[in-house]
Amino acid sequence: MTGAPFVLHDSYTRAARAFEPIDPANVRVYSCGPTVYNYAHVGNLRAYVFTDTLSRVLTWKGYPLTHIINITDVGHLTSDADAGDDKMEAAARRSGQDIWAIAKHYTDAFKQNLNDLNIRPPSRFPLATDHVPAMIAFGEAIAEKHCYLLDSGLYFDTSTVPDYGRLARSRDDEGEGRIDPVAGKRHPQDFAIWRRSPPGEQRQMEWDSPWGKGAPGWHLECSVMARQYLGDAFDIHTGGIDHREIHHPNEIAQNMARCGCEGTGANFWMHNNFLVERTGKMSKSGGGFTTLQTLVDRGFHPLAYRLMCLQAQYRSELEFSWENLAAATTRLKRIVQTVEALRARDDGARKGDAAAYRAALDAAVSDDLATPRALPVLDAMLADKKLSPHDRLVALDDFDAVLGLNLQVLTRADLRVRPANAVIDEAAIEARLAERRDARADKDFARSDRLRDELAAAGIEVMDGDPLGWDWRLQP
Ligand code: AMP
Ligand code: ZN
Numbered sequence: 001m002t003g004a005p006f007v008l009h010d011s012y013t014r015a016a017r018a019f020e021p022i023d024p025a026n027v028r029v030y031s032c033g034p035t036v037y038n039y040a041h042v043g044n045l046r047a048y049v050f051t052d053t054l055s056r057v058l059t060w061k062g063y064p065l066t067h068i069i070n071i072t073d074v075g076h077l078t079s080d081a082d083a084g085d086d087k088m089e090a091a092a093r094r095s096g097q098d099i100w101a102i103a104k105h106y107t108d109a110f111k112q113n114l115n116d117l118n119i120r121p122p123s124r125f126p127l128a129t130d131h132v133p134a135m136i137a138f139g140e141a142i143a144e145k146h147c148y149l150l151d152s153g154l155y156f157d158t159s160t161v162p163d164y165g166r167l168a169r170s171r172d173d174e175g176e177g178r179i180d181p182v183a184g185k186r187h188p189q190d191f192a193i194w195r196r197s198p199p200g201e202q203r204q205m206e207w208d209s210p211w212g213k214g215a216p217g218w219h220l221e222c223s224v225m226a227r228q229y230l231g232d233a234f235d236i237h238t239g240g241i242d243h244r245e246i247h248h249p250n251e252i253a254q255n256m257a258r259c260g261c262e263g264t265g266a267n268f269w270m271h272n273n274f275l276v277e278r279t280g281k282m283s284k285s286g287g288g289f290t291t292l293q294t295l296v297d298r299g300f301h302p303l304a305y306r307l308m309c310l311q312a313q314y315r316s317e318l319e320f321s322w323e324n325l326a327a328a329t330t331r332l333k334r335i336v337q338t339v340e341a342l343r344a345r346d347d348g349a350r351k352g353d354a355a356a357y358r359a360a361l362d363a364a365v366s367d368d369l370a371t372p373r374a375l376p377v378l379d380a381m382l383a384d385k386k387l388s389p390h391d392r393l394v395a396l397d398d399f400d401a402v403l404g405l406n407l408q409v410l411t412r413a414d415l416r417v418r419p420a421n422a423v424i425d426e427a428a429i430e431a432r433l434a435e436r437r438d439a440r441a442d443k444d445f446a447r448s449d450r451l452r453d454e455l456a457a458a459g460i461e462v463m464d465g466d467p468l469g470w471d472w473r474l475q476p
Contacts, residue, residue, distance in 0.1 A: 017268070032247065036102070037106065050309075055120060067122040086203070139194055153193070155186075158187055378403070
């Protein structure tokens with residue numbers, strides 16, 4: 001491939017390494033998908049802004065791509081270790097709804113979130129529940145050498161594979177989440193391949209298996225779907241940093257058991273750091289967490305959230321705050337206004353060469369997806385007077401392809417999102433502003449001030465002399 005050398009940070013070796021595709025004609029990426037017992041919170045969505053950036057950069061740099069994001073609709077327990085209840089069953093019991101309807105509802109909502117964030121759909125969204133026979137076959141293939149049966153199900157013996165837990169760097173039993181309540185396990189880190197339904201209890205989702213009626217373990221589903229769609233050894237496996245501790249070490253153990261080799265399954269293991277809130281860790285299982293809809297209801301455009309994510313490199317922790325989101329919105333408005341002005345002046349003439357900006361964009365994102373360094377390159381390109389408006393609009397295609405901010409399409413009007421609690425509509429605002437202009441023309445400042453106050457009471461800030469040329473905005 002041409003362009004800047006492509007380097008990605010691999011969590012398994014804890015090192016930045018040159019990316020070399022296993023098969024240059026088909027780069028294969030697997031991203032752990034959402035557990036669909038509730039809406040995604042904005043932290044979860046950061047994980048998919050990251051995978052979308054990765055997939056966009058791969059595509060832009062010329063690699064044909066197969067990207068899988070699975071949907072976890074069974075198996076994920078309330079603790080990542082083997083404790084607790086299945087999150088899906090618990091949600092169904094709480095709400096009294098059919099578990100399949102819950103899974104469908106939240107899967108659709110997740111896909112809508114991705115669409116709103118301009119995240120490209122992957123090649124496939126396989127559902128865990130469609131792969132239970134393949135999971136049973138995988139379990140049968142490894143059971144004899146690597147598993148043991150307890151009353152509660154079939155367990156993976158982590159001492160049967162070399163260097164278990166290397167990804168987490170915590171072979172000792174003190175590691176996060178290792179305290180384990182399942183009676184009879186040989187080692188605390190051992191995990192369920194198959195969980196038998198407890199006697200006398202019927203689950204909404206359960207299947208027959210050689211180890212009794214029950215449901216598959218969560219870790220098994222990703223090993224099975226990755227293998228089915230991408231093969232035994234593929235290029236990149238992604239997830240949030242929490243998956244580095246338990247879920248991915250367990251996938252790796254299963255993969256080694258299945259292939260009878262020391263291959264982890266993926267050439268690169270990549271993990272995005274967390275989006276954090278000062279009030280504590282974001283949690284879908286806690287009430288009142290922040291979703292994309294929460295942001296929209298407050299009058300923020302989803303792409304402002306995307307920009308907020310891109311302002312941080314994916315391996316840095318990022319703080320969610322309304323101030324940060326408002327700052328990202330202002331930055332996005334400024335960029336969109338610049339692009340609109342260029343469009344107004346575009347006469348098709350070519351003047352200069354934007355290749356240096358393309359190279360700078362490439363250098364930034366090829367360095368472990370350093371999007372914060374790509375954004376000033378965009379600003380500089382848009383402001384470069386040595387380029388004609390047309391040159392700049394053409395060069396913008398590359399930035400849209402990589403950053404996914406949809407700048408060729410987005411307008412300032414799109415960015416004016418009406419908060420859910422707004423009490424006044426746009427036509428009424430424009431009418432009041434016209435009245436106010438008349439009042440000022442008549443030098444009736446008392447009336448002009450009254451109109452401004454009325455608008456303020458309705459949550460509208462009048463912006464006289466705004467450098468970005470906005471007449472009004474919704475008060476944040
Ligand atoms: P889940 O739906 O809980 O299975 O999580 C979906 C994805 O979001 C996983 O890759 C998690 O590692 C990731 N994730 C969870 N919380 C956060 C967070 N606060 N910030 C970034 N990623 C997260
Ligand atoms: Zn997974």
